[in-house]
Amino acid sequence: MAYIYPAPGVAGVELTLTLTSAASTPLTGSIEVLALQDVTVNAANDVFSWTQLDETAKLQVATTSTNSLSMNLVLNQETFFGTGTDAFEALGIFGISTNKSYVAFSLYLGDTSLGATGKTLTGNGYVTGLAPTVSADSPVWVSPITITVDGEYTVA
Numbered sequence: 001m002a003y004i005y006p007a008p009g010v011a012g013v014e015l016t017l018t019l020t021s022a023a024s025t026p027l028t029g030s031i032e033v034l035a036l037q038d039v040t041v042n043a044a045n046d047v048f049s050w051t052q053l054d055e056t057a058k059l060q061v062a063t064t065s066t067n068s069l070s071m072n073l074v075l076n077q078e079t080f081f082g083t084g085t086d087a088f089e090a091l092g093i094f095g096i097s098t099n100k101s102y103v104a105f106s107l108y109l110g111d112t113s114l115g116a117t118g119k120t121l122t123g124n125g126y127v128t129g130l131a132p133t134v135s136a137d138s139p140v141w142v143s144p145i146t147i148t149v150d151g152e153y154t155v156a
Contacts, residue, residue, distance in 0.1 A: 004118060006110025013111035013118075015039060017071070019096065021088045022104035022124045029086025031093065035074035037142070039107070041121065042068045043153065067123070067149035069107060075132060075141040093145065097127040105147055120156050125149040 006015040015036060021027040046063045078084075082092030088101075096103060107121045129146035 003112060004109050005112055006118075010111075015110050016108045017069075018106045019088075019093075019127070020104045020106075022102045027087035027091070027101075029084065029088035029090075031079060031089055031096075033073060033093070033145075034076050034079055037072040037074065039069065039071040041107070041153075042066070042070060065152075067151075067153055068125070069105065069121075069147040069149070070129070070144065071146075072142055072144050075143055080132075080143075093127060094130065097130050100126060102150075103127060103147070122154045122156065123149045123151065 007013040017033040020030040045065045047060045048063050049058045049060045080093050082090045104124050110118045125147045129144050132141050132143040134141045
């Protein structure tokens with residue numbers, strides 16, 4: 001059995017998220033999102049339900065899927081607020097969200113427990129759900145981040 005095995009801090013095995021511009025006139029550059037604490041890949045099919053007089057239970061049909069990536073990250077000033085000379089990197093995650101930039105994402109899930117190459121999820125969408133917080137129990141800024149996926153995931 002080949003379990004997905006993202007080993008934190010081990011090059012080529014760790015979980016990585018990369019964002020690039022997917023606009024019709026794309027900006028140059030990319031952002032590798034660092035310091036992820038956790039990641040949730042959502043692929044939730046909606047279901048249409050109805051009742052009929054001749055049935056004792058509801059009938060259901062699967063409809064379109066709502067896809068998103070949700071995660072928490074420890075904020076890195078350069079990644080969050082932007083830096084560098086490439087237009088996309090200069091926006092940072094905060095600028096990408098506030099500008100409603102259309103992004104392409106690539107999420108490498110990590111190696112497998114047998115040492116084989118892991119899988120990568122790709123797609124397009126929008127960065128939403130930023131809510132940076134800090135507290136005495138967590139003295140670094142942490143923020144949730146969601147990428148609402150426009151369409152389907154691609155697995156490679």
